Amino acid sequence: MVKAHTATYKTSMRLTKTATEKMGGFGISECSFFVADKPFKAFIERYPSNADGELSVALILDRAENVRLTGRDIEGSIVLHAVFTNHNLLVTNLTMRKSFQALGTNWQREEYLVFDRSRDPAPVSLINLINRMTPAKESSDYVKKRIGSWEGYLKIQERGMDIPDIKTAYSNLSFSHDFSRITLKGCQLKDTEWKQLKNLTVRLVGISGDVGTVVKAANRIVEIELQNYIVKQLRKNGLSLDKKEVVFSNFAALSQIRRLRQGFTNLEKGLAVNPNLDRLLFEEKPPVKPLRPLEKLSFHNQLNEFQQRAVSGAMAAEDLYVIQGPPGTGKTTVISEICLQNARKGLRTLVASQSNLAVDNALGRLLANKDIRILRVGRTESIEEEGKKFIEENVGQYWKDHTLEEITAQYDMREKREPELKKELVNNEQATGKLQPVYESLAAAVEEKTKAQDQQQAIQKLLEREQVKLTAFELQKGKAVNESRELAHRLHALEELIDQDSEFMDRKENSAWFQEEQQRIHKRLKLLERALGLPRLEQDLSVKRQDLAVVTERRDQIAEIIEQKNVAVSEMDSIKKIDGLLQVLKEQRVEETPSITYLINRLEANRENMAEWGKLNQYNEQVTAAISYIEKLVVPAGISVVDLKQQALEKTEAYTSAEIDGYLEKLRTLLKSAKHHDPAILQKALTGLYRRQNDLWRRGAKLKAFDVYATESKRAFHDLKKQLCEELGNQQKQYRVWDEKLLEQQEKKQEDMAPLEQRYRQMPNLADLPADLEAAVREQKMELTELQKNKALYEKVQQRITDHQTDRTEKTMALENNDARIAEMNEEIQQVEAAVKGHGQQLLALSEILSSDVERRLEQTAKKLASLSFAKESLKQEMKNLPLLQSVQKKWLDLLAGANEHDLDEIRKMYIKHANVIGTTCVASARKDFIDNYPEFDVVIIDEVSKATPPELLLPMLKGQKIILVGDHHQLPPLLGNDTLEETLHEMIQEDNGFEEKKELEKLLEESLFERLYKNLPAANKTMLAIQYRMHEDIMETIAPFYRLDHDQLQCGIEDSDQDRDHLLESTVVKRHNHLMWLDLPNEEAYFEERMSGGKSLYNAAELQEIRALLIELNNAAEEAKQAGRIPPDQQKSIGVISFYGEQIKRLQRMIDQELRLPHLTVRTGTVDRFQGSERDIIVLSMVRNNQNKQGDIGFAKDYRRLNVALSRAKELLVLVGSSQMFTERAKQSETRNMYKHVLEVVKKKNGLKLLAKSGG
Known part of the structure; x- marks a missing residue:
């Protein structure tokens, strides 16, 4: 299960205060980690990374390390909880793991570690190893999530199982005709108990163990299907019970479900022998390893091609192989062959199935093989008679009896062997004496034949060489004859072509005539084409003249404009006003440059400032006069004029011309009214006048003196004149440039027009030409074309005659040379044919010697002599060893015949220890005693997979490094009682439509585990046994469509x-x-x-x-x-x-x-x-x-x-x-x-x- 270590890692280790305190609590000294004389064996389990992203692990020390660290043997395993901080191992906590918690799971890695106090980083190889590990919790959660889909199977089996044992008396017990069932009548049970009886196990008081299972309970009658061992016992001994009592129990079923659940737990914890079992079971495409190269196997059984393929594939598979076995295709034969091949390789095999009968059938074919040591594990009463001799308590006696029988037979045979050996030796020597002369004679014949073969090979090489030459000459001759025939044919064709072309040449004019006619037509055609171009020439001349007139006219216009510019410059001194200058600017279309714009703006600004100055001066005179008048009026009234001025100056206001005019007008009106003596009014009026006077003075202070503006205006006026004159001069220059360009155009157009005028003057007189010039041109061109065609044809024929005459000369010479070469080849062919005939006669003379079969006869004779020699040595050795073998076998016979119970027990122990094929049911493989005695197997073979549920299959799968599944998904799925899983599920859904696992289980039942694996595995990891031996072919034809898609x-x-x-x-x-x-x-x-x-x-x-x-x-x-x-x-x-x-x-x-x-x-x-x-x-x-x-x-x-x-x-x-x-x-x-x-x-x-x-x- 656990991945074994491949190296020892040396790493520094630091401990936090918490870890150090925990060590002290467990009686561990910190220094004990660093003074160890050998590495610590640890199981590394990765945790999810902490919040800082640091690598987090648990180092679970092997329980054997407890004594080294604590000085005593304590329960459990020491766990160092650590993180890698900056590549340094930091132990943050220390705990004890309970002794019952498994070590060496698939989520752990077994390694050897040495710790030191240095500050060196941990080895990169150790950090990389841990980084590649999947956190144990993630792996466990993945399995738990995937295996949750199988929970529905157990839900179905658990239905109604939480009931106590039911004990009751019965009045009558009867058997079915074949003793496979019994019927109990008169049972005294409550109504609720009657409903619970189905599928419960049954124990009859007076018989040890369960006798069967309730298949039907109705109308106060219980029908029980008996187990096989009870059926056989009843057929043999009958049944006699003192007490008519029966116990209905659920214990066996509940125990079985507990084992199934434990299988789930073990897979979640990573306790599978094959570390990839979870991925093989649950991933859509099982990640199987590639098969090892197929080796050539020696099969014990007689296997067909599909069975051989299945066995070879199963042996080459690394982790998973699936065999589909339709009815009657020899699945048991294949299983027995795989077990035998495994035994020969020293592998231990577990054969499991859902039922005891299937296990015993699978093991049945292995009973007589000496390489197989079968052990049948399970309840004795459930095992078939054929398998009982291989249960633990019987294997010692079986081995002793079987071995005693074999040795006795051999011992008896050897007692009669000595006279037979002597007779066989005499016969051997006689046979050797007869064969030796025959062998020598045949050896001489073989030597003679060898020489003849050498001669034959030499002659054959010469013959082949001459035949190759002959073939080559004949090919060359045939090619030469064909070439001569072809040349003669071509010469004849050339003569005919030369005659035809010569006749054509005789009918045609010569080359000089063609030349004269061509010149005449060219001359006439040129004259017509020139006359034809007169209208176009006239039109072109008219266009050219018009273009020249346009250029001439434009030059005249430019001369006039230049003159106007001269007049404007000469009249510039007479202009005295700005408007005159602006008029010139407009009329002469002078471009307003920035300097001209500046001067115009200066003149306008000065004019505005001078107007503003005059207006302010006028208002100032009016306001000053008004102030003088009103001051005279307010002084007698005791009003301080100075104060009023001061008040007016404190507040600055701006007044427009219209406001000042309006104010003076209102003042005039006031002074004319009756209120003109009112001091308050006068005071207010005087204040307003002071303010306006103050505004006028303030505005006037911003202006220059009137004379200054006048002087600046004169200077700007003079500068503007100067600028205009310069611009007019620039315009004149530009117009003169344009005039020069137009002059160039004028001269160019005159040059272009001159040839046209010359051609026009040279035009022929139209009166001498045809009226339809175009028709005349076409006629001349057609005549010229026809003339050229005839000339080209004439030249072509002339050249062709020359070429044909040259070709005729060459072919005549080639034909003469070829005929000479054919004559030479005829002579060479005759010489080679004579040589071939001579070699053939030599080979014919050797054929009689070579046709003899002396080698085979010599080989057969040599084999017989070798066999006789080997047999002689074997007989001598057997004669020599006979007393020793008889002595040894006699000793074995005495030992076996006198074996006591202690000897049988020792034999039993030895047999069990070396058993290489273990048979049990799927569920029984999860019993504690079985787990303890047989924790893992090299190969697990599960038969009739289709009849077992996935939880049942999982139990033996957990034990195998390699798993071989044998089944047929085209047959019925597992049964619960008398119903299939689908039918039971349907019944449960009818009873409880809220059944949680309904959808998941329905999905699983659509496609069984075996079917999914068979469909999704690569072709190399599966085989269908396609040849059946059970049915007549007519019957087989009815089921053939079920396997047609495979x-x-x-x-x-x-x-x-x-x-x-x-x-x-x-x-x-x-x-x-x-x-x-x-x-x-x-x-x-x-x-x-x-x-x-x-x-x-x-x-x-x-x-x-x-x-x-x-x-x-x-x-x-x-x-x-x-x-x-x-x-x-x-x-x-x-x-x-x-x-x-x-x-x-x-x-x-x-x-x-x-x-x-x-x-x-x-x-x-x-x-x-x-x-x-x-x-x-x-x-x-x-x-x-x-x-x-x-x-x-x-x-x-x-x-x-x-x-x-x-x-x-x-x-x-x-x-x-x-x-x-x-x-x-x-x-x-x-x-x-x-x-x-x-x-x-x-x-x-x-x-x-x-x-x-x-x-x-």
């Missing part, structure tokens, strides 16, 4: 099904050739199903009668077969009568027990579910369902897995009894109907359909 198709491994699966019966209904039949009942009321009164189960009375008649007929047929000698007199045909419904089975059993006498048949009945894993020569399937209800369906029979089980139980004959119409037409789901239609089609194809007559009405 990787391989189901095949029949029986070479001759008709012979090997001949049921040997002949009757009115059943014939020898019949192996698959359907007794088809009508879908009519007389044949309908019925429901038992007060119950849910169904039965079909019509089918019961048909089966009754069929069994009687089969019994009579078996009797007839015995009389005819086809069946041994003491043999009985094994027949299984099965059905989908328990009530039908109950009535069938009652009918067989009470109404029928079938001495030639062994009949076993059971539901299809209970018959899984069993087989019989003949199976009769009662299908029960038959109705015409619109809402009706076929119930349990719609599950394809149940039908698969039902169809695959028979070896020789399968008979279905029921209404084909009901199952192929009235079933609700189309998949179900198609499933039964396939069965019906196969039955029809095999001529097995028997239609029963319909009722008369």
